Amino acid sequence: xxxxxxxxxxxxxxxxxxxxxxxxxxxxxxxxxxxxxxxxxxxxxxxxxxxxxxxxxxxxxxxxxxxxxxxxxxxxxxxxxxxxxxxxxxxxxxxxxxxxxxxxxxxxxxxxxxxxxxxxxxxxxxxxxxxxxxxxxxxxxxxxxxxxxxxxxxxxxxxxxxxxxxxxxxxxxxxxxxxxxxxxxxxxxxxxxxxxxxxxxxxxxxxxxxxxxxxxxxxxxxxxxxxxxxxxxxxxxxxxxxxxxxxxxxxxxxxxxxxxxxxxxxxxxxxxxxxxxxxxxxxxxxxxxxxxxxxxxxxxxxxxxxxxxxxxxxxxxxxxxxxxxxxxxxxxxxxxxxxxxxxxxxxxxxxxxxxxxxxxxxxxxxxxxxxxxx
Amino acid sequence: xxxxxxxxxxxxxxxxxxxxxxxxxxxxxxxxxxxxxxxxxxxxxxxxxxxxxxxxxxxxxxxxxxxxxxxxxxxxxxxxxxxxxxxxxxxxxxxxxxxxxxxxxxxxxxxxxxxxxxxxxxxxxxxxxxxxxxxxxxxxxxxxxxxxxxxxxxxxxxxxxxxxxxxxxxxxxxxxxxxxxxxxxxxxxxxxxxxxxxxxxxxxxxxxxxxxxxxxxxxxxxxxxxxxxxxxxxxxxxxxxxxxxxxxxxxxxxxxxxxxxxxxxxxxxxxxxxxxxxxxxxxxxxxxxxxxxxxxxxxxxxxxxxxxxxxxxxxxxxxxxxxxxxxxxxxxxxxxxxxxxxxxxxxxxxxxxxxxxxxxxxxxxxxxxxxxxxxxxxxxxxxxxxxxxxxxxxxxxxxxxxxxxxxxxxxxxxxxxxxxxxxxxxxxxxxxxxxxxxxxxxxxxxxxxxxxxxxxxxxxxxxxxxxxx
Amino acid sequence: xxxxxxxxxxxxxxxxxxxxxxxxxxxxxxxxxxxxxxxxxxxxxxxxxxxxxxxxxxxxxxxxxxxxxxxxxxxxxxxxxxxxxxxxxxx
Numbered sequence: 001x002x003x004x005x006x007x008x009x010x011x012x013x014x015x016x017x018x019x020x021x022x023x024x025x026x027x028x029x030x031x032x033x034x035x036x037x038x039x040x041x042x043x044x045x046x047x048x049x050x051x052x053x054x055x056x057x058x059x060x061x062x063x064x065x066x067x068x069x070x071x072x073x074x075x076x077x078x079x080x081x082x083x084x085x086x087x088x089x090x091x092x093x094x095x096x097x098x099x100x101x102x103x104x105x106x107x108x109x110x111x112x113x114x115x116x117x118x119x120x121x122x123x124x125x126x127x128x129x130x131x132x133x134x135x136x137x138x139x140x141x142x143x144x145x146x147x148x149x150x151x152x153x154x155x156x157x158x159x160x161x162x163x164x165x166x167x168x169x170x171x172x173x174x175x176x177x178x179x180x181x182x183x184x185x186x187x188x189x190x191x192x193x194x195x196x197x198x199x200x201x202x203x204x205x206x207x208x209x210x211x212x213x214x215x216x217x218x219x220x221x222x223x224x225x226x227x228x229x230x231x232x233x234x235x236x237x238x239x240x241x242x243x244x245x246x247x248x249x250x251x252x253x254x255x256x257x258x259x260x261x262x263x264x265x266x267x268x269x270x271x272x273x274x275x276x277x278x279x280x281x282x283x284x285x286x287x288x289x290x291x292x293x294x295x296x297x298x299x300x301x302x303x304x305x306x307x308x309x310x311x312x313x314x315x316x317x318x319x320x321x322x323x324x325x326x327x328x329x330x331x332x333x334x335x336x337x338x339x340x341x342x343x344x345x346x347x348x349x350x351x352x353x354x355x356x357x358x359x360x361x362x363x364x365x366x367x368x369x370x371x372x373x374x
Numbered sequence: 375x376x377x378x379x380x381x382x383x384x385x386x387x388x389x390x391x392x393x394x395x396x397x398x399x400x401x402x403x404x405x406x407x408x409x410x411x412x413x414x415x416x417x418x419x420x421x422x423x424x425x426x427x428x429x430x431x432x433x434x435x436x437x438x439x440x441x442x443x444x445x446x447x448x449x450x451x452x453x454x455x456x457x458x459x460x461x462x463x464x465x466x467x468x469x470x471x472x473x474x475x476x477x478x479x480x481x482x483x484x485x486x487x488x489x490x491x492x493x494x495x496x497x498x499x500x501x502x503x504x505x506x507x508x509x510x511x512x513x514x515x516x517x518x519x520x521x522x523x524x525x526x527x528x529x530x531x532x533x534x535x536x537x538x539x540x541x542x543x544x545x546x547x548x549x550x551x552x553x554x555x556x557x558x559x560x561x562x563x564x565x566x567x568x569x570x571x572x573x574x575x576x577x578x579x580x581x582x583x584x585x586x587x588x589x590x591x592x593x594x595x596x597x598x599x600x601x602x603x604x605x606x607x608x609x610x611x612x613x614x615x616x617x618x619x620x621x622x623x624x625x626x627x628x629x630x631x632x633x634x635x636x637x638x639x640x641x642x643x644x645x646x647x648x649x650x651x652x653x654x655x656x657x658x659x660x661x662x663x664x665x666x667x668x669x670x671x672x673x674x675x676x677x678x679x680x681x682x683x684x685x686x687x688x689x690x691x692x693x694x695x696x697x698x699x700x701x702x703x704x705x706x707x708x709x710x711x712x713x714x715x716x717x718x719x720x721x722x723x724x725x726x727x728x729x730x731x732x733x734x735x736x737x738x739x740x741x742x743x744x745x746x747x748x749x750x751x752x753x754x755x756x757x758x759x760x761x762x763x764x765x766x767x768x769x770x771x772x773x774x775x776x777x778x779x780x781x782x783x784x785x786x787x788x789x790x791x792x793x794x795x796x797x798x799x800x801x802x803x804x805x806x807x808x809x810x811x812x813x814x815x816x817x818x819x820x821x822x823x824x825x826x827x828x829x830x831x832x833x834x835x836x837x838x839x840x841x842x843x
Numbered sequence: 844x845x846x847x848x849x850x851x852x853x854x855x856x857x858x859x860x861x862x863x864x865x866x867x868x869x870x871x872x873x874x875x876x877x878x879x880x881x882x883x884x885x886x887x888x889x890x891x892x893x894x895x896x897x898x899x900x901x902x903x904x905x906x907x908x909x910x911x912x913x914x915x916x917x918x919x920x921x922x923x924x925x926x927x928x929x930x931x932x933x934x
Contacts, residue, residue: 006554020821028829187829194782509907659882667886668902714883
């Protein structure tokens with residue numbers, strides 16, 4: 001190839017341009033990172049847990065980031081509870097106040113980041129021997145066993161992802177890519193955020209929150225891992241059963257149509273139970289209640305209702321085979337729960353949650369003096 | 375792949391390096407291959423259609439020249455018919471059937487034709503070529519490869535500019551000489567275009583789309599605001615695209631035509647159309663308006679009005695199969711007709727009025743801009759009903775807080791900063807252009823622009839407005 | 844080549860159409876050389892020339908002329924065809 005004629009001064013200009021661009025870029029990134037750090041958005045999970053152990057009033061709720069399972073792993077490691085809760089956001093109301101006489105930590109993780117059953121086993125396997133709990137309250141959701149639930153689908157993307165994670169160098173690249181993608185999204189959310197964040201940049205002496213959502217709304221993860229909805233949170237509007245039926249018929253993500261229990265998920269589930277049995281952990285399963293309007297729709301629309309039936313039969317018997325009890329509280333009538341007891345169609349409020357706990361915690365009667373306070 | 379996607383970026387860079395590496399004679403083959411490769415991402419059928427149209431045009435061009443002078447007109451009409459039929463079929467057939475069905479007792483079954491991207495542009499470009507041959511302004515291109523490339527050159531393939539054969543073909547034939555300055559200018563233009571599109575136009579779109587998708591729920595002044603903001607959105611969108619196209623062209627050593635010259639600073643409608651979508655309105659002027667006007671020249675003012683209305687009706691219709699576009703065109707036809715017939719008188723009135731010329735100019739810019747914004751309501755509204763609603767509900771409670779509901783403080787600041795910086799971009803206003811400064815300011819300017827792009831560029835998929843034409 | 848008489852008449856017409864007595868046309872002159880020479884004034888020119896010389900242009904011809912010189916040549920050619928000599932057009 002012929003030598004391209006570029007003069008020295010032109011090369012210098014390009015270099016200067018490159019330098020200026022990179023310098024400005026680093027400057028902008030530093031500003032973003034500084035703001036995030038001061039707001040508590042990017043405080044490392046380890047430090048979050050430590051601060052929450054020191055000040056139990058401290059909530060943790062970032063606004064521009066999802067809270068991953070690592071946070072809960074640190075939480076369990078640090079508090080060394082006797083009983084933990086595992087599950088999705090639906091198990092998160094369970095808190096220490098529901099149990100007297102035993103240390104509790106809620107290791108439930110948001111459905112969007114949990115990686116389902118495999119994720120629950122991952123949490124357990126990450127724990128040291130001293131941190132391994134003696135009892136688990138396991139919140140089980142139907143979509144965890146739905147083969148068409150996006151996270152369960154074994155398509156080429158998920159297969160590629162899992163094989164990538166096994167090769168060290170590629171896993172490193174993939175992790176870096178994920179980090180950059182997540183940061184980009186966070187920066188975008190921050191730029192577009194119409195709320196005011198400036199006043200929360202420098203917290204008051206009695207800091208009441210790690211993360212912008214925690215500071216703004218006074219809600220988030222407590223020091224025992226449970227989730228506290230802020231006072232400003234509004235309960236979701238109740239809908240007509242017919243509206244829910246239409247909604248379900250449109251194949252909505254967690255309740256998408258499926259013919260049978262996903263065998264892969266069931267295997268993972270049995271693996272989880274097997275792990276607990278070998279570690280002598282007592283597991284109590286619970287199918288959490290739905291709000292009445294949604295429950296009626298879910299159990300009458302096909303094929304969702306058929307799948308849900310199979311789920312209600314299969315999972316408790318799978319648990320019983322391991323000698324573990326499983327409580328089916330899917331129907332709100334079973335526990336006399338009304339519409340006001342729920343935040344939305346899926347999530348029970350904190351106080352009514354105590355009713356469930358009262359029934360379940362008798363299972364741990366081998367443990368010294370477990371009672372419910374609430 | 376759109377200009378503002380990562381895939382396109384990879385494609386363009388790869389194409390450039392292959393182009394550089396290829397020996398002289400092969401460079402044009404690289405360009406042609408790259409152009410068709412690029413276009414086939416939008417469907418192999420589209421590429422085939424482009425190829426067919428190119429072939430037809432190529433042969434008509436040569437044939438027209440070789441037959442007797444008196445018979446050429448028949449070949450020209452034949453070619454016009456084929457081109458227009460193709461465009462009408464792919465772009466308007468569905469619309470025509472839909473409208474005809476209103477009047478039929480037994481409606482025809484609705485047809486669905488997918489319009490190949492860019493067809494409106496290359497059909498017009500090909501027609502211009504044939505017209506110029508007929509008028510003996512150019513010789514037909516005898517080399518098929520260059521002719522194919524003339525129509526398919528990928529920087530301008532999707533949304534123009536519409537290039538004249540006398541401008542583009544000689545450049546394609548001229549050997550490529552590596553010129554660092556041209557490449558630097560090209561990259562600068564691309565950066566400016568991307569900022570216009572991703573930082574400004576796409577961000578403005580959020581507000582505009584919110585309001586226009588639900589006009590009845592908003593008060594009068596919000597509708598006015600949305601219309602003004604759309605007027606700016608479409609300018610930044612389309613001129614941004616043109617900058618990117620011209621920047622890419624420069625990198626490959628080709629100068630593509632300008633399409634915009636500060637259009638909203640026009641002092642009357644005639645001037646506006648000399649500064650907006652320049653290659654398109656020049657096409658209309660040279661190949662539609664002038665022949666029409668010369669046919670009607672003995673009908674005086676009526677002849678002028680007739681020629682103007684027909685031309686602008688077609689101008690509007692060209693934008694797409696929707697009555698809103700036709701109305702847009704006719705509004706401009708009415709503007710133009712009135713302007714042509716009254717401009718001289720109005721100039722005289724202003725001169726006699728003793729108002730300082732600077733003020734007159736500002737006033738005229740203001741009036742012209744409002745006329746344009748009004749016409750764009752029909753252009754953008756989702757339906758005729760919506761457009762009429764907007765124009766009949768222009769007054770109402772003032773509630774500008776909606777802007778702060780639509781945008782965060784950072785977004786508003788960045789919009790202002792971006793627009794202020796863009797005013798200094800080369801090509802907008804030479805007096806304040808960044809290129810007239812020496813020293814480090816250029817590097818700093820483009821460093822800031824690139825960072826604006828990275829942090830404030832809207833990253834969701836957002837096709838260019840003129841993409842659907 | 845158009846003779847001086849034709850060019851002189853054309854110059855008068857240009858001055859009338861563009862309302863500017865200072866205009867001096869030359870063979871290579873094009874639309875770019877006069878402010879306000881747009882498609883409209885282009886046709887006005889044609890119409891004025893047609894009236895003044897009593898000749899007719901086709902649409903195709905109108906679109907073909909690239910500069911004043913070609914135009915003037917065409918005018919002269921049409922005059923000759925119709926049997927009138929350029930000298931005799933002078934009033």
